[in-house]
Amino acid sequence: MPERNGAETRRSGRVTLRVPLKIYERDSNNRFLEEEAYAVNVSLWGGLIAFGAAVDRDQKLFVFNQATGEIAESQVVYLRPMRLAGG
Numbered sequence: 001m002p003e004r005n006g007a008e009t010r011r012s013g014r015v016t017l018r019v020p021l022k023i024y025e026r027d028s029n030n031r032f033l034e035e036e037a038y039a040v041n042v043s044l045w046g047g048l049i050a051f052g053a054a055v056d057r058d059q060k061l062f063v064f065n066q067a068t069g070e071i072a073e074s075q076v077v078y079l080r081p082m083r084l085a086g087g
Contacts, residue, residue: 012044023051024062032062040082046074050082 019039024032037051055061055076064071 014041014043016041020066021049021051022064022066023049023053024064025053025055025059046077055079 021037023035023037035053039047041048059076061074063074
């Protein structure tokens with residue numbers, strides 16, 4: 001959604017936090033691969049998740065929130081390497 005000067009605005013604010021997650025993805029044999037991960041930034045519309053598995057844009061993943069027990073099907077919409085403080 002553009003502002004008056006043409007710059008992009010966000011639909012909702014972001015919150016920086018560290019939420020423990022488990023990421024599940026289907027392999028070629030229709031089994032699920034699991035990886036520990038954590039959310040770095042979240043908003044009402046999505047989040048930035050740090051983990052090491054190679055994924056592709058538009059890939060479907062299942063995200064399990066270890067704090068709440070909720071699971072959600074998600075889609076990768078943006079990829080970039082991350083360097084986090086402390087490792």
